[in-house]
Amino acid sequence: GAGVSQTPSNKVTEKGKYVELRCDPISGHTALYWYRQSLGQGPEFLIYFQGTGAADDSGLPNDRFFAVRPEGSVSTLKIQRTERGDSAVYLCASSLLLARYNEQFFGPGTRLTVL
């Protein structure tokens, strides 16, 4: 079956602009996670959803970052007033159950470059 998909695969924007990154999880997966990975580092947790609600957004770096999952499936990560330090690969993952029970399935990521 189809895996987790993310669009766009690459996004180049200018400092100060607004961007939206989309994630389509595996059908039927109730948990959805966003991570950010900088060059040479491991992924860092941003936020996760259980169904439609954000169950834990403690990893969001500041209030410029926001994510939604209105129908419990597709999720959008929104970044306002982008800064050069936001440049990274943004990874989305989904799982049938929460991470305490089983593995997560990752998408290919969106590489965001802020000029």
Add this chain to the structure above:
Amino acid sequence: SQQGEEDPQALSIQEGENATMNCSYKTSINNLQWYRQNSGRGLVHLILIRSNEREKHSGRLRVTLDTSKKSSSLLITASRAADTASYFCATVMTGANNLFFGTGTRLTVIP
């Protein structure tokens, strides 16, 4: 912030040799998972070991977990050139539901 650290940061071996990577973490965990990443993009889950387990096998992979030392190791036996990738350990802390990744080990298998 990163939860754990992998050791070594980079490892280069000949095809057919075994590769061992170590992971240390800081807090009490529910489980520990190992992931593989090619070319800095999508991660692939390899194996999950729960806090009450000490060892697990999957094909050429062997994972150990020592909760008293807060450490884990991943052994890849009879390595192949296709095993070249970055390997990350990730923990699910007790009471949490997300992964905390280590810094990764870059493995290069020379044909």
